Amino acid sequence: MSRSPALYTKSLTSKARRTVLKAGSTLLLSVIAPASARAAQILAVRVWPAEDYTRVTLENDSDLKTSHFIVKDPERLVVDIEGIDLNPELKSLVAKIQSNDPYIRQVRVGQNRPQVVRLVFDLKEEITPQVFTLKPVGEYRHRLVFDLYPSEPIDPIAALIKKGEWAKEEPADTMSSLIESKLDSKSKPADTQTAKANLKEELAKQTMRMVTIALDPGHGGEDPGAVGRSGSKEKDVVLAIAKRLKAKLEEQPNVRVMLTRDGDYFVPLHVRVQKARKVQADLFVSIHADAWIEPTARGSSVFALSEKGASSTAARWLANKENAADLIGGVNIKGQDRQLAHVLLDLSTTAQIKDSLQLAKAVLGEIGGINKLHKNGVEQAGFAVLKAPDIPSILVETAFISNPEEEAKLTDDGYQDQMATALTNGIKKYFAKNPPMAKGRMM
The missing domain is CATH 2.60.40.3500 (Immunoglobulin-like)
Structure with a gap:
């Protein structure tokens, strides 16, 4: 049966429309499908x-x-x-x-x-x-x-013993044996008593129990900290300074040192505090390299904890930045007892802050001899890493890594060694005025 021209034309038009619609649908799907099914990269x-x-x-x-x-x-x-x-x-x-x-x-x-x-x-x-x-x-x-x-969590003390970096406490009768060894066996009884008293006073000044110092190189691993214009990373320079400081402190009698990290890896803020408490640290020194939006900012600073808010706007800004390290470094929120961590970091005491300020002043005085000070006095702010309730704790900003001149200093072996020496001298001055007393085991 033959078709009329009009019907034939209408049939062709309808067929063409279906073809175009089908092609359009295919094109649309080809655009949409990859977007929805695209694999993550x-x-x-x-x-x-x-x-x-x-x-x-x-x-x-x-x-x-x-x-x-x-x-x-x-x-x-x-x-x-x-x-x-x-x-x-x-x-x-x-x-x-x-x-x-x-x-x-x-x-x-x-x-x-x-x-x-x-x-x-x-x-x-x-x-x-x-x-x-x-x-x-x-x-x-x-x-x-x-x-x-x-599976078995590492105990910080066991790890130090394994490395040979944890000396045993001196025996309780060390003082007595030293006194007896120095006395002349031919001395008269009265002279012996006087000599014992004098020797005891002298040796008390020279002999102290083992002092444990926790050094905390800031940042690490996923968290580089501040980065200088030449690409220097805060996490690297502060670890280098901390290792130099550790070596100098261990040259002192009766001193042992624990690093919260000894390599390039991330340690959450509250874990740094817990490590210091587990080794019964007498001091906690957190080491950093400052940064600011303007490259002209320069100088070293020392911070202690504050109960009543930051001592300056800049101190508050810095504390907020340092406290954000957990976000950048990456903490597994679900994997830790947040309530326990919160409680631990809220147990700071007035006595701890008082001792921390004394330590900070001693260290600041020494640092001022090798670098310009950003502020002439000790600053205070709510640094989470300084909130161990029973350990004098300070945070040292060794220099501004955002300042090109100071970035060059921070990567220089000579400056790193000078900074480590200054910190050592500051710690020694603090202990000269605040000799460590015997203390019981902390939980």
């Missing part, structure tokens, strides 16, 4: 091995969903990450595991199924993993974090 991979724990960080452009489980014999941690495909950045994780990593032997990475990547960490010992995500902060995008802690 891993932007950077970082590994931070340390004696305390090993951290692995995957930085990505969106929040990721994960599941993980432990496999025994041999020990393995298996992690499945949804919504991503294997890319070169993620593959680079394999080469970033160091042979001396305390907890990870090696890692294997593979596409387990479409848009699901599986990581298998072959472990050196039993671990307790914490897997969590961090929202974008500072220069970081979304982060997926794996913290691999030993």
